[in-house]
Amino acid sequence: MAERVVIQAAPRTVLGKKVAQLRRNGRLPANVYGRGINSQAVDIDAREFARTIKSAGLRAMIQLSVEGESSPRYVILRGLARKGGTGDPIHVDFFQVDPNIPIQANVPLRLTGEAPAVRDLAGTLLPGLDVIAVRCKPLDIPDAITVDLGVLNSFDVSLTVGDIAVPGDVEVLTDPAVVIATVNAPRIRVAAH
Incomplete structure (x- = not known):
């Protein structure tokens, strides 16, 4: 809240x-x-x-x-x-605003934790979204929504809006398919001989 x-x-x-x-x-x-x-x-x-x-x-x-x-x-x-x-x-x-009538608001996303694909596989984190649209009563608007990067354990995994947990009285309006973050594979340099 x-x-x-x-x-x-x-x-x-x-x-x-x-x-x-x-x-x-x-x-x-x-x-x-x-x-x-x-x-x-x-x-x-x-x-x-x-x-x-x-x-x-x-x-x-x-x-x-x-x-x-x-x-x-x-x-x-x-x-x-x-x-x-x-x-x-x-x-x-x-x-x-009327504290009893839901309104639409933008809430920032707070990325936390470490992505295993970055730590273990030398990937690069690519954040894609920093706020989401929500609908709830004005006094229930979260100051931020925490998103754990721990699920990004390979280059094939994307963290989407549908993956995040929000309080029960908050409805997420942003499309659940929108990507919050992914990890890019490292570029391999081949040295010329």
Whole structure:
């Protein structure tokens, strides 16, 4: 299950070009929107946001506590505008989800272990996929799915999406035939005499 991340937010009344003053004060303008709800302008602490995203990642489920609201909102990061395209964040879009309704998400694959065909037969590991699409309730989205390379014991074996184990409440949407990893045989060099 994905790590629960909490971010504090305050309702925002400053809009348009005046948000530059917010940024100078260390606040990051953001919007929260979702199906069946009105978009709400909020602002969050820029440093707290940067720390949270660095530790939890861009795919984390976020519990957004908006000042003055009795219960938190469950949101995912839907948009992130950065200064100059790659600099510091200047605006965030959060998509509010219902924790009881399944959504589609991309989950990274974490390759672990050692492939016997690499270790014993001097092959080269060829990873083919690094994320898979899943469908589950937002609070059940795994932060990563671990894939053991131990089954790759020859050059004829491929590790596919259908071979991986996921928690029972997670449905894999990626085609089970898609290859996650294989091992290529070493190239043999014949020295000229």
